[in-house]
Amino acid sequence: MTCTSGSKEFIDKSRRDFLKKAGAGVTTFTLASGVTLMAYPQAQKRPLDEPVSAKNRWGLLIDVNKCTPECDACVTACASENGWKQGGDPRVDAQWIRKLTVKNPKSGYESSFPVMCQHCENPPCVDVCPTGASFKRLDGIVLVDKHTCIGCRYCMIACPYNARSFIHEPLTDQRPWAPRGKGTVESCTLCVHRVDRGDEPACVEKCATDGNGALMFGDLNDPDSEISIRVATYATKQIRADLGLNPGVRYENL
């Protein structure tokens, strides 16, 4: 698939999705409001012609107890969705998401779960970026503007989660919805292209079908969302919560 044909497919699909959802919006308007909640997936909170707003705070909840060490469905899904290769050289190849094994040296207890960009409320990568290429959308998704990233890598020094990768060599066959290029920095986008069209991130979707349903995506600002209810009901943790960054990725049973 060439880049051009890919872009066209992408645009056509977006157009179809827009028309589909616009139509769905009219339908639900004429029905009862309760139906709306049932009809839309978690991410559908705004029409595509409206700007992103701070009303939403997209986040992930990862249930560590459900995640098994041998399963890497989320990693494979992310690599395939966003076009980065798995199993390459960890020194120089990108990894937007990886399975982390954490072992308590005293008890020997081990757990395994995915770690990706934590989409912090106060992201250090955004603070330090000289050109503002690292930025946080109003809905909490932290991204890199590939047009203004100069490849200084200061964000990689500042990120406490090892979440970012630098592209060390020329790339071909990038996905049209996941721009990547030599000499720039990248990380998990929370599948922003999917979220914007009302879908869940690829890792969450794949974990539900091929994995153990350990990942949940949703709006942390919406008190009625499943993720918010779960975060309010059960004890969850953020990695390095002591740093005060308030990540949008939470872990349950950690």
Place this chain on the structure above:
Amino acid sequence: MARITYTTLKNRAGFFDLMIIFNLVIVAAGMGAVWYVEHYGHIVTGMGNKIVWGLPHVFAIFLIIAASGALNVASISSVFSKPEYKPYARLSGLLALSLLAGGLAVLVLDLGRPDRLLIAMTTYNFKSIFAWNIYLYTGFMAIVIVYLWAMMARNMDKYSKPMGFIAFAWRLILTTGTGSIFGFIVAREAFNSAVMAPLFIASSFVYGLAFTIVVLNLVARARQRELMPDILIEKFRGLLITFTVAVIFLTIILHITNLYASGRQDVEWFMLASGNIYSQVFWIGQIAIGTLAPLALLIIPRKTDKRRTLLLPSLLLLFGGLAQIYALLIGGQAYPLDLFPGMEISSSFQDGEVASYIPTLPEILLGISGISIAMLISGIVMRLMPFLPKGESA
């Protein structure tokens, strides 16, 4: 004091030409290295997703710190009204400019996208310490140029003192900014410390003065005439000792602070006692060769009446400076990020592992070319404009 007369650098015995050719060759090799890395990507360097700033950054930071310190001789003459330093004030300003240019060139040429320099200069995130530094560097250049103009233009000398004050204040802020690039990063335990700013300021005095002494020695060779009177050698000697002791003091504070906090003892063990390359670079490179040896050469009284030379101690101090930045910057990145304090972590992305780094030839060439860029600028400007005092007794 008698009026000081200045002169251009005359080329005697071809030494100057030799130096220019030597530095041109190094710069050409450095630019070749840049082309090579830009063509193939940073995969041809030793850097990776963990050691993201390698040898070029070590040289760049070293040169930028040295640049602010090189202005010190001018500052002492203008701000602290010490006329004996005045003959070297112009050279001091020139070195400050050229070292900064060399450091910035390396920094920019090691970017993933150096072709986007215009974006870096026009699109700012004002919360970024890096962005502040872009203003600090360009501001420093502008201020030092005006300062030099005030020193060199006819009847403008009355402005040299206020400009000297502004330049001195600016250089302190600049080095604070450079230190804060590291000091403000909470994720990196090795260098997340407020002491980084004063440590870099003290280091700048050492590197800057050492560079000035090396250049004065080279110029004296080119002119076949001694430039520094004995009294100045004694003063420079005293300053080198004082500044080097200040660097040791602040280095001890940096490590003691971490050693006292139980959560940071592991990183200190890694940096100081693990026997890895970074602790070796620290103890052998920075402390033994780069601090104790030059201090001994500077302090121990000489048995013969031979004129004391500061060249060897200065070269050793510069070597120690590079070792200091290398151990701190590369070692600080090699030490794994602590995602789960107290736990052992592992992954396919080198989590929990000490990252390895072996610099490749292009990185070495680019780094060294930063010094050569600075030397070329200084040499050519000295050849064309009157930056040097006429003689030893000037």
